[in-house]
Amino acid sequence: xxxxxxxxxxxxxxxxxxxxxxxxxxxxxxxxxxxxxxxxxxxxxxxxxxxxxxxxxxxxxxxxxxxxxxxxxxxxxxxxxxxxxxxxxxxxxxxxxxxxxxxxxxxxxxxxxxxxxxxxxxxxxxxxxxxxxxxxxxxxxxxxxxxxxxxxxxxxxxxxxxxxxxxxxxxxxxxxxxxxxxxxxxxxxxxxxxxxxxxxxxxxxxxxxxxxxxxxxxxxxxxxxxxxxxxxxxxxxxxxxxxxxxxxxxxxxxxxxxxxxxxxxx
Ligand code: PGA
Numbered sequence: 045x046x047x048x049x050x051x052x053x054x055x056x057x058x059x060x061x062x063x064x065x066x067x068x069x070x071x072x073x074x075x076x077x078x079x080x081x082x083x084x085x086x087x088x089x090x091x092x093x094x095x096x097x098x099x100x101x102x103x104x105x106x107x108x109x110x111x112x113x114x115x116x117x118x119x120x121x122x123x124x125x126x127x128x129x130x131x132x133x134x135x136x137x138x139x140x141x142x143x144x145x146x147x148x149x150x151x152x153x154x155x156x157x158x159x160x161x162x163x164x165x166x167x168x169x170x171x172x173x174x175x176x177x178x179x180x181x182x183x184x185x186x187x188x189x190x191x192x193x194x195x196x197x198x199x200x201x202x203x204x205x206x207x208x209x210x211x212x213x214x215x216x217x218x219x220x221x222x223x224x225x226x227x228x229x230x231x232x233x234x235x236x237x238x239x240x241x242x243x244x245x246x247x248x249x250x251x252x253x254x255x256x257x258x259x260x261x262x263x264x265x266x267x268x269x270x271x272x273x274x275x276x277x278x279x280x281x282x283x284x285x286x287x288x289x290x291x292x293x294x295x296x297x298x299x300x301x302x303x304x305x306x307x308x309x310x
Contacts, residue, residue, distance in 0.1 A: 243281075
């Protein structure tokens with residue numbers, strides 16, 4: 045059975061001081077039922093992706109973290125070191141206490157020109173360390189309207205995972221389907237649409253890399269996830285969790301999503 049992963053992407057929000065305050069509240073709640081039990085029984089995994097400058101503060105706050113909670117970074121460079129002003133290497137991210145790293149988030153692709161080739165270099169560089177890539181794929185509104193959703197996400201997925209051995213998929217790679225038109229807009233994909241694309245992504249992995257990798261691969265949905273829509277999305281068979289932006293910035297709203305998502309497991 046695939047363990048549910050609810051991830052919070054903070055983007056360029058939260059100073060180190062704000063992070064400290066968030067974790068104080070959040071961790072106290074995570075040690076209460078129903079979260080502690082779900083984390084302890086390995087049904088749920090929770091991860092937060094603060095900005096780089098907040099990672100050490102977060103890692104420090106997490107020394108007493110319950111099992112099943114991890115940190116992630118929002119991006120990384122694929123080189124191990126070099127004259128690359130402003131960039132951060134996988135080893136730096138790893139040392140700051142992260143287990144995961146986002147790759148190819150639509151904001152990286154569309155605002156910073158990240159290509160499929162770059163996402164693949166990043167995925168492979170992360171897999172050379174102990175970090176697990178969360179590869180984000182998703183179509184724009186124009187692409188959806190032209191009927192290109194499946195072509196676009198298939199290309200992003202296969203290019204991003206090029207040369208990744210099948211046996212690394214289930215354990216070490218997470219895929220997130222995030223339709224660009226649903227990110228930060230308040231518009232969520234319907235449960236049916238999200239399920240359809242997540243199922244498609246799993247079947248593409250199955251065709252190319254084998255049924256075993258596809259069966260254990262976790263596929264998340266992201267794009268305006270909130271407490272009101274999370275239970276319906278999480279109840280779908282091919283949706284194994286959520287990548288949450290705006291609603292992960294407040295402890296209360298993120299906990300409400302966790303609670304609703306857990307109800308889908310019951
Ligand atoms: P949102 O962001 O939940 O604010 O739509 C999701 C994301 O960008 O990962």
